[in-house]
Amino acid sequence: MAYAEQYIEKLRKSGLRPTKQRIKICEVLFDAENTFHFTIKELVKIIENQANIKVSLATVYNTVHAFMRKGYLKEIPLNASQSYYDTNVTHHHHFFDEEENRLIDIHQDDVDEVNIKRTIPGKKIKSVEVIAKIVSDNQSQK
Amino acid sequence: MAYAEQYIEKLRKSGLRPTKQRIKICEVLFDAENTFHFTIKELVKIIENQANIKVSLATVYNTVHAFMRKGYLKEIPLNASQSYYDTNVTHHHHFFDEEENRLIDIHQDDVDEVNIKRTIPGKKIKSVEVIAKIVSDNQSQK
DNA sequence: TAATACATTATATTTATTCTAAACTGTTGA
DNA sequence: TCAACAGTTTAGAATAAATATAATGTATTA
Numbered sequence: 001m002a003y004a005e006q007y008i009e010k011l012r013k014s015g016l017r018p019t020k021q022r023i024k025i026c027e028v029l030f031d032a033e034n035t036f037h038f039t040i041k042e043l044v045k046i047i048e049n050q051a052n053i054k055v056s057l058a059t060v061y062n063t064v065h066a067f068m069r070k071g072y073l074k075e076i077p078l079n080a081s082q083s084y085y086d087t088n089v090t091h092h093h094h095f096f097d098e099e100e101n102r103l104i105d106i107h108q109d110d111v112d113e114v115n116i117k118r119t120i121p122g123k124k125i126k127s128v129e130v131i132a133k134i135v136s137d138n139q140s141q142k
Numbered sequence: 143m144a145y146a147e148q149y150i151e152k153l154r155k156s157g158l159r160p161t162k163q164r165i166k167i168c169e170v171l172f173d174a175e176n177t178f179h180f181t182i183k184e185l186v187k188i189i190e191n192q193a194n195i196k197v198s199l200a201t202v203y204n205t206v207h208a209f210m211r212k213g214y215l216k217e218i219p220l221n222a223s224q225s226y227y228d229t230n231v232t233h234h235h236h237f238f239d240e241e242e243n244r245l246i247d248i249h250q251d252d253v254d255e256v257n258i259k260r261t262i263p264g265k266k267i268k269s270v271e272v273i274a275k276i277v278s279d280n281q282s283q284k
Numbered sequence: 285t286a287a288t289a290c291a292t293t294a295t296a297t298t299t300a301t302t303c304t305a306a307a308c309t310g311t312t313g314a
Numbered sequence: 315t316c317a318a319c320a321g322t323t324t325a326g327a328a329t330a331a332a333t334a335t336a337a338t339g340t341a342t343t344a
Binding site: 077093104111118133 | 217218219220221225235237239240246248249251252253254256257258259260262264265266267268269270271272273274275276277278279
Binding site: 199200 | 321323324325326331332
């Protein structure tokens with residue numbers, strides 16, 4: 001709760017009113033020592049477990065989208081039934097373990113700069129994401 | 143229709159019965175001179191427009207999934223409300239134009255090999271996909 | 285502190301996708 | 315060739331994520 005002030009500041013600076021729901025969501029997302037991945041469903045569950053306040057599903061969606069627009073969160077490009085979000089907004093990539101449905105960060109230093117030689121007239125590259133799908137490495141493979 | 147024979151062959155080889163619905167879907171997907179991207183909804187529309195036969199939505203889903211399992215199609219990793227599929231199953235990457243909701247192929251030669259230095263014990267990399275999001279390049283930007 | 289613009293909420297709605305169970309069809313082997 | 319079977323198609327129902335709605339509540343402002 002000690003961090004509430006800085007979240008109020010953060011929200012205000014980006015033109016979002018610091019409501020108690022948004023501050024609570026900030027605490028869940030940005031108090032954590034490490035960045036992490038989540039789905040809306042998981043986020044709702046965390047809020048339910050650690051908060052005394054009730055936050056409606058619509059608010060969670062709205063807030064997550066607002067935070068994305070402000071660059072506090074990013075969406076991980078994955079074809080999953082639910083969207084995955086990342087509190088780590090620095091430039092990095094992901095392994096996706098399809099067997100365990102688990103995302104693992106790949107630090108930027110662990111991937112050579114992705115250099116795309118082709119350009120599209122009138123467009124510029126906003127972001128580059130690498131998704132490496134991984135599966136069990138059964139030794140006994142041909 | 144001249145290609146029907148080869149589709150029958152293709153389906154049979156992969157253990158799928160060559161039904162008239164599947165052959166029709168093959169014609170739509172693989173007769174095209176160029177590879178292309180599509181959503182289920184778009185595929186249904188194409189089939190409706192160029193076929194005399196009626197194919198139910200469930201069959202389209204089943205067939206697309208069967209073709210994916212066989213490696214005839216692949217899914218493009220994108221957080222979109224609908225899944226995007228690609229008839230180009232060779233190793234390549236994509237631009238995604240968020241403003242126009244448009245996918246553009248990036249040929250493998252236009253991207254340096256993505257070399258991931260990190261490994262996960264017991265796992266091996268199955269596929270590596272690069273998604274480059276592009277936006278309008280307004281000259282007048284700081 | 286009143287007015288107002290923005291937020292939250294419960295609920296309904298939308299939409300993609302999956303499921304179901306009955307009817308149908310391609311294949312196999314006699 | 316045909317019966318039997320396993321795989322397939324189908325319409326419609328079910329599911330679930332995400333979005334819209336509209337009434338109520340709250341932060342901001344002057």
